[in-house]
Amino acid sequence: MTRSGIVGWTLAAPALVVIAVFFALPVVIGLALSLTDFDLYALADLSTLRFVGLDNYLRLLQTPLFWQALGNTLYFVAVGVPLSIALSLGAALLLNAGVARWQAFFRTALFAPVVTTVVAVAVIWRYLLHTRYGLINQTLAAVGIDPIDWLGDPHWSMPAIIVFATWKNFGYNMVILLAALQAVPRELYESARVDGAGTLRQFTDVTFPMLTPTLVMVAIMTVAGYFQLFAEPYVMTQGGPLRSTVSVLYFMYEEGFRWWNLGFASAVAFVLFLVIFAVSAGLWRFDRDPEGR
Amino acid sequence: MRLRELGSGSRRDVLRGLAAGAALVALGGCGRRDDRDGVLNFWAMGREAEVVAELLPAFRARHPDIEVHVQQLPWTAAHEKLLTAYAGGSLPDLCQLGNTWLPELTALDALEPLDERVDASAIARDDYYAGILDTNVMPTTGGSRLFGLPWYVDTRVLFYRSDLVRAAGHPTPPQSWPEWLAAMRAVRQRSPQTYGVLLPLNEPDPLFALALQQGALLRDDDTRGAFAQPAFRRALGFYAGIFAEGLAPTMTNAQIANVWDEFGRGLFAYYVSGPWNIGEFRRRLPRERQGDWATAPLPGPDGPGVSTAGGSSLVIFRSSRKKAAAWRLIEFLSEPATMQRFHALTGNLPPRRTAWRSPELADDAPSQAFAAQLERVRAAPKLPEWERIFQEMQRAAERVVQRVQSIDAATTELDAWVDALLEKRRWLRARTLAAAAPR
Numbered sequence: 001m002t003r004s005g006i007v008g009w010t011l012a013a014p015a016l017v018v019i020a021v022f023f024a025l026p027v028v029i030g031l032a033l034s035l036t037d038f039d040l041y042a043l044a045d046l047s048t049l050r051f052v053g054l055d056n057y058l059r060l061l062q063t064p065l066f067w068q069a070l071g072n073t074l075y076f077v078a079v080g081v082p083l084s085i086a087l088s089l090g091a092a093l094l095l096n097a098g099v100a101r102w103q104a105f106f107r108t109a110l111f112a113p114v115v116t117t118v119v120a121v122a123v124i125w126r127y128l129l130h131t132r133y134g135l136i137n138q139t140l141a142a143v144g145i146d147p148i149d150w151l152g153d154p155h156w157s158m159p160a161i162i163v164f165a166t167w168k169n170f171g172y173n174m175v176i177l178l179a180a181l182q183a184v185p186r187e188l189y190e191s192a193r194v195d196g197a198g199t200l201r202q203f204t205d206v207t208f209p210m211l212t213p214t215l216v217m218v219a220i221m222t223v224a225g226y227f228q229l230f231a232e233p234y235v236m237t238q239g240g241p242l243r244s245t246v247s248v249l250y251f252m253y254e255e256g257f258r259w260w261n262l263g264f265a266s267a268v269a270f271v272l273f274l275v276i277f278a279v280s281a282g283l284w285r286f287d288r289d290p291e292g293r
Numbered sequence: 294m295r296l297r298e299l300g301s302g303s304r305r306d307v308l309r310g311l312a313a314g315a316a317l318v319a320l321g322g323c324g325r326r327d328d329r330d331g332v333l334n335f336w337a338m339g340r341e342a343e344v345v346a347e348l349l350p351a352f353r354a355r356h357p358d359i360e361v362h363v364q365q366l367p368w369t370a371a372h373e374k375l376l377t378a379y380a381g382g383s384l385p386d387l388c389q390l391g392n393t394w395l396p397e398l399t400a401l402d403a404l405e406p407l408d409e410r411v412d413a414s415a416i417a418r419d420d421y422y423a424g425i426l427d428t429n430v431m432p433t434t435g436g437s438r439l440f441g442l443p444w445y446v447d448t449r450v451l452f453y454r455s456d457l458v459r460a461a462g463h464p465t466p467p468q469s470w471p472e473w474l475a476a477m478r479a480v481r482q483r484s485p486q487t488y489g490v491l492l493p494l495n496e497p498d499p500l501f502a503l504a505l506q507q508g509a510l511l512r513d514d515d516t517r518g519a520f521a522q523p524a525f526r527r528a529l530g531f532y533a534g535i536f537a538e539g540l541a542p543t544m545t546n547a548q549i550a551n552v553w554d555e556f557g558r559g560l561f562a563y564y565v566s567g568p569w570n571i572g573e574f575r576r577r578l579p580r581e582r583q584g585d586w587a588t589a590p591l592p593g594p595d596g597p598g599v600s601t602a603g604g605s606s607l608v609i610f611r612s613s614r615k616k617a618a619a620w621r622l623i624e625f626l627s628e629p630a631t632m633q634r635f636h637a638l639t640g641n642l643p644p645r646r647t648a649w650r651s652p653e654l655a656d657d658a659p660s661q662a663f664a665a666q667l668e669r670v671r672a673a674p675k676l677p678e679w680e681r682i683f684q685e686m687q688r689a690a691e692r693v694v695q696r697v698q699s700i701d702a703a704t705t706e707l708d709a710w711v712d713a714l715l716e717k718r719r720w721l722r723a724r725t726l727a728a729a730a731p732r
Contacts, residue, residue: 040677041717043380044401048721238369242495242545257373259681 034266043260056267066268068243069251070275075158076165076247077226077279084166084222085215088173093207095174096181107178111171118168122235125164126151151237154244161232161245168232169225173218180214181207212286220280227276248272333618334385336364338371341389341445341605344638345626352625359618379403386613387622390441392428392606397677399431399440405609406438410620416627420645422446424602424670431675441606442627443644445635448600448670449502449591450662452564452574454556456585457487461562466589470531473563473592477540480562489540490563491555492532494694496546497687498601499565502591504528505671506598510686511711515676516719518711520686521704527594529690529700536694543694553577556586565591567603571659572640588662590669602670604644642667678714685710 034056036042042049060066091110095103113121128135129150137147150160188206197205229247233239239246239254246254248268256265337345342365349361364385366374372394378384379401390398398404411418418426421443429441451466458464461480467473477489492499504510508524511517519525535541542561549555556564557578564570574586591600607626609619625631632643633651642663643649654660673679689707692698698706 037717039717040376040397040400041721043376048717048724050720257377260376 030266030269033263034270036263038263040260052263056264057271060264060267060271065243065246066251069246069248072158072245073227073229073247076162076229077223080162080165080226081219081222083162084170085173085218087166087170088177091170091174092177092181095178111175113168114171118231119235121168122232126236129160152241154242157237157241157244161236164236165229165232173222176218177211177214180211184210216283216286220283223279223283224276227272331360331615333359333361333615333622334364335361335387335622336366336385337389338366339368340639344635347638348626348631348634352622355625356621359621361622382612384610384612386615387607387609387619389444389605390608392441392443392604393673393680395429395431395440395606396675396679400677403610404440405611405613405616406440407442407609408439411439411442414624416624420647422644422646422667422670424672425604425644425667428602428672429606441608442623444605444607444626445641446644446667447567447603448663448666449498449565449567450600450666451589451591452566452570453587453589454559454562454585455587457559457562467592468597469592469595477535477563481540487559488542488561490535491552491561492535492541492565493546493549494543494691495687497683500528500532500687500690501683502565502600503532505601506593511674514722515674516715516722518708520707520711526700526704529693529704532690533693533700557582568642568663569640588659590662590666597669599669599671600666602672676718681714682711
């Protein structure tokens with residue numbers, strides 16, 4: 001090995017060790033765990049641990065609650081991600097256009113939900129969503145809409161969670177998109193205007209193409225994050241009513257830490273990883289050939 | 294027990310959860326230091342944890358050398374926290390435990406047997422309601438042992454609108470299933486707006502109580518389901534029949550916004566529920582309705598029936614280094630006088646007959662139905678998987694009530710599910726038998 005090679009590895013070693021111990025090792029152990037029936041009995045006495053091969057995975061695919069959880073999660077991702085990104089983009093455009101005079105204030109205010117704790121704001125949202133006394137239902141009542149049992153009705157529980165999660169998260173993407181917007185060269189807009197492009201044309205032909213790499217990155221991060229829905233249903237609904245807010249991760253948590261079937265729960269984690277991996281890989285394709293569409 | 298807490302989930306629960314969560318984090322960091330200081334760590338849940346603080350000054354006066362630190366866990370997270378604490382070796386010295394969780398922690402060998410300590414103390418075992426005490430007795434390789442002392446009890450009885458039932462021609466509470474059915478039919482016939490009974494479809498307890506009256510739910514040493522056997526099918530048949538006849542609305546708790554309002558309005562005449570509703574009915578029913586409700590023990594197939602044996606116990610963890618001090622606290626909390634004070638503060642019913650002699654309980658008509666019922670309660674099957682089976686049982690019942698499945702199909706499917714779940718138990722049993730067999 002060359003001298004510079006040795007220096008390079010030496011400098012990188014601390015980071016590599018950290019990655020190996022705190023990332024690679026747990027993943028390998030998790031994978032090994034998913035091939036065993038580690039449960040309460042194994043926790044008490046390790047000699048009862050059995051190697052079960054792919055049984056956990058096969059059993060998982062036959063568990064109706066898993067498919068329901070996957071369906072709930074896809075619902076959350078399919079509605080929540082576009083809604084969240086649209087809101088972020090809208091807010092970023094408004095801030096960038098300088099329509100609002102108090103730009104710095106609004107930027108901070110809209111970002112504030114991101115830095116709050118889910119558990120704390122969930123308490124506030126439970127007030128807002130309260131069937132009888134909640135501000136949301138009172139506002140609806142003012143326009144003549146009957147009260148909705150947001151967290152008690154299986155049809156409305158997921159929409160309520162989506163609204164809450166979107167509100168909580170859109171500020172993060174907004175800041176990233178705002179930075180990307182500010183990086184678009186002014187000259188492009190100038191020449192577009194000279195060519196006679198209106199506001200809409202400027203957006204579709206200048207802003208949007210320039211934003212595409214950032215949007216894809218934001219989309220991938222948001223999809224990966226939203227697939228891991230957990231804290232919101234855990235705090236607001238405990239998976240109910242009628243299991244309508246059980247997400248894949250919540251399902252995994254229940255299997256792993258409520259019933260202590262850690263082997264089975266690890267299998268859930270790997271299946272979720274594969275799903276997120278597949279969806280993210282699909283999204284990358286948009287970035288690779290932006291002209292392809 | 295936990296269902297009640299989940300059902301009444303309110304913002305206070307969330308706040309309590311927050312407080313407990315934050316405190317737990319703090320506790321994790323200083324567990325060892327507490328040991329050196331000689332502080333007794335006591336984990337309690339929900340409202341009980343708040344109230345126990347008010348009982349402690351009397352304990353401190355008697356044992357000034359023992360400092361007790363009460364940690365509040367929210368019911369919704371307590372189970373996970375206990376298992377995680379076990380895995381992480383950070384269990385407290387003693388704990389309040391829902392008695393259906395004892396099998397699990399015994400399977401983990403986390404609990405300290407209390408037989409010797411009880412025998413050496415002034416606590417008389419036969420002062421406890423037998424069915425409740427039995428939930429704390431677990432089989433071990435060295436015979437059955439007592440792993441907890443009941444702290445308060447929970448069972449299911451009938452709450453009913455005495456005025457409606459009387460007007461329908463049934464002035465005395467029903468003793469048997471046929472009598473109960475007749476009363477419900479009469480109520481329904483008299484007024485089409487009134488159902489006979491409310492059995493929320495997401496609550497397993499009423500069906501479970503009926504099933505306990507009929508016989509065993511598991512077989513082969515608790516390693517296989519017995520739900521397709523005649524005993525459970527009779528219970529499910531009776532339960533589903535009530536819905537099929539239109540005597541009960543097919544509703545879950547989520548669809549009934551406020552049980553007390555609907556009870557006061559007369560949507561249903563009977564309601565199967567637990568001790569906490571005595572207080573709730575007094576608080577929430579309008580004053581003019583207060584004379585119109587009563588409680589009665591559960592009717593059985595052909596005479597007074599058994600009901601569920603729920604509640605919380607006090608346990609000491611094997612890992613504790615202050616077992617003697619922990620036992621002092623359990624002794625104190627188990628004294629009839631302390632139990633009476635506890636009842637006055639929470640409405641929780643005491644598990645000792647002596648404690649029931651206080652005028653607040655002895656002269657209280659709604660509580661007396663519970664006293665009668667407590668003489669006839671039966672423990673749930675004692676295996677760690679029971680809680681899951683219990684929930685799955687209700688889902689099967691819900692499918693029958695909604696006419697998605699026949700009783701045959703639902704119980705066969707339930708047995709298959711239970712058998713798959715208990716596969717490890719069968720394997721463990723075979724292993725133990727093989728090890729014990731002479732060569």
